[in-house]
Amino acid sequence: MDLEETAKGGSLLVYILAGLVIVYIVAGDLPGLGSRYRKLPQAPVVGARFSFEPRWVTRYRFYSSGWDIIAKGNETVPSGLFTVVRPESNITIIPRKYVDELANLTDDRLASNEAIVNVGVADMMGPYTGATILLKRYLGHHAVNTKLTPQLHMLVEHIQEELEITASEDPLNITEEWSEHRLSPYIYRLMARITSRLFLGVPICRDKKWLQLQLDLVMAIFQTILLMRNYPRFTHPLLGAVIPARKRLNKCMEELHEFLEPLIEERMAIDAKYNSRGQMTSDKYEKPNDVMQWMMDIATDEEYTPDNLANRFVYTIMGSIRSVVEVVMNCLYELVERPEYIEPIREEMRQVLAEDGGWGKRSASRMLKTDSFIKEISRHYPPSALAFRRITKQKIVLHDGLVLPKDTYVCIATTSLAQDDVPDPHEFDGFRYFNERMSHKVGASRYDYASTDSTHIGFGHGRNACPGRFAASLESKMLLAHIILQFDIKLPPSRVTRPKSVKMMDFKIQDSTATIMMRKRKE
Numbered sequence: 001m002d003l004e005e006t007a008k009g010g011s012l013l014v015y016i017l018a019g020l021v022i023v024y025i026v027a028g029d030l031p032g033l034g035s036r037y038r039k040l041p042q043a044p045v046v047g048a049r050f051s052f053e054p055r056w057v058t059r060y061r062f063y064s065s066g067w068d069i070i071a072k073g074n075e076t077v078p079s080g081l082f083t084v085v086r087p088e089s090n091i092t093i094i095p096r097k098y099v100d101e102l103a104n105l106t107d108d109r110l111a112s113n114e115a116i117v118n119v120g121v122a123d124m125m126g127p128y129t130g131a132t133i134l135l136k137r138y139l140g141h142h143a144v145n146t147k148l149t150p151q152l153h154m155l156v157e158h159i160q161e162e163l164e165i166t167a168s169e170d171p172l173n174i175t176e177e178w179s180e181h182r183l184s185p186y187i188y189r190l191m192a193r194i195t196s197r198l199f200l201g202v203p204i205c206r207d208k209k210w211l212q213l214q215l216d217l218v219m220a221i222f223q224t225i226l227l228m229r230n231y232p233r234f235t236h237p238l239l240g241a242v243i244p245a246r247k248r249l250n251k252c253m254e255e256l257h258e259f260l261e262p263l264i265e266e267r268m269a270i271d272a273k274y275n276s277r278g279q280m281t282s283d284k285y286e287k288p289n290d291v292m293q294w295m296m297d298i299a300t301d302e303e304y305t306p307d308n309l310a311n312r313f314v315y316t317i318m319g320s321i322r323s324v325v326e327v328v329m330n331c332l333y334e335l336v337e338r339p340e341y342i343e344p345i346r347e348e349m350r351q352v353l354a355e356d357g358g359w360g361k362r363s364a365s366r367m368l369k370t371d372s373f374i375k376e377i378s379r380h381y382p383p384s385a386l387a388f389r390r391i392t393k394q395k396i397v398l399h400d401g402l403v404l405p406k407d408t409y410v411c412i413a414t415t416s417l418a419q420d421d422v423p424d425p426h427e428f429d430g431f432r433y434f435n436e437r438m439s440h441k442v443g444a445s446r447y448d449y450a451s452t453d454s455t456h457i458g459f460g461h462g463r464n465a466c467p468g469r470f471a472a473s474l475e476s477k478m479l480l481a482h483i484i485l486q487f488d489i490k491l492p493p494s495r496v497t498r499p500k501s502v503k504m505m506d507f508k509i510q511d512s513t514a515t516i517m518m519r520k521r522k523e
Ligand code: HEM
Pocket: 112, 113, 116, 134, 138, 139, 140, 141, 144, 148, 316, 319, 320, 321, 323, 324, 327, 388, 389, 458, 459, 460, 461, 464, 465, 466, 467, 468, 469, 471, 472
């Protein structure tokens, strides 16, 4: 096709898209064309500038101001029950008092995976990103929950090994003089490496092409999701075919399959040879101790194909890298604004590691001040204003008579700090959970960063809560220690406060372009 033809094709596409958008705007709120999921009559819509504002304007405002709209709902609707509207879905925000009775409902009553795939992280555009595979079964969830978490303490040395190797190969060139550094890309590289070690083992976790591919794929998935979500659903088939992010995503997916399928086939051949398919251990050979192998061991026949396993793998690894980087960067940015926390945390790390002779199986769980600080960071800097995303699959009647009809998308607002069951909830107190734990020796584990409840909801809560939260807690502590035991950190002279997070829809993302001052510690 020559350039002229391409240009003609391009303008035709623009006309078609513009036409479709106009139909959508005129049609406004017509069911099926626009929003999914119900609105409750008792839950007022928040986010309109005036009462007669066309609903589609309010829906699109979510892109620029989603976070603030949700926070406004918390401030202005005393019952805590309100609706926010996005172009493709209505979201019912419910107060935290309902979380406990909803937390353990089965998926045929209250679905968590459908919420993640259809509307959750950002309407994952399942048919265009491959995320629909998550709807079929919680294979990754089970592998992380039943295999990774119980063995985490044994895997500490693997994480430490990868941190040390990466640091030696990928030095930050930080000297004993203060200099300014952008730390976020480095933490991403460390986290990609650690995660690959736990999920796929050696040698692939050290393959630079693989590590870059992993990060590129995650980026392409998020860009596809974010771009497509700006347009009405009926334009998606067309958009999905033309946008560059989707093309990049497809290319990354192809390359990912080229990496993973031979590895999976090799493992399948060994399982076939020793007749060890479905067994967790074999007396004939040493089975790899990683998430991919555990997924293979518990896969059904339908799931046990290289293609299916590789696709599922993407969505098991995807959330785990970015979310931990967000927490660690938020901790570091907060520490440079509140340097009074640095020395007590560093001292605790030094003491535990000295007593354990380095990272031992239980070292991370003994770092209680660090744990408390990370938990308080998660309370103040949740990655999204929405948590505990669920879709009702049947009518649910709550304890006070509130009815959630079938097909309601319910969420808890993380911006509702006032509903947190802690003293002075709006204050940042990095050691609040440490102090609470010290004064309540019984049941102290409920103060852990990795334990969830209706006020600590960032990992979800109940039967579908994040299975990787124990790994996230361990990894965050090891990454933080990796930085603050080696380096002094402080704000650059040009700043008086920490780098601000960037708001996008309901998300708040750490500023990955920001810099901090660093110097190598002398001791
Ligand atoms: C600070 C870091 C993390 C945060 C904030 C986080 C948060 C979440 C949330 C909110 C969910 C949905 C839970 C629900 O529906 O109630 C989830 C699911 C999940 N998380 Fe995490 N997560 C983190 C780290 C990790 C890590 C490190 C891993 C893996 C080692 C992991 C693996 C998973 C898996 C497998 C699921 C289930 C997805 C599915 O439906 O298949 N997460 N996470």
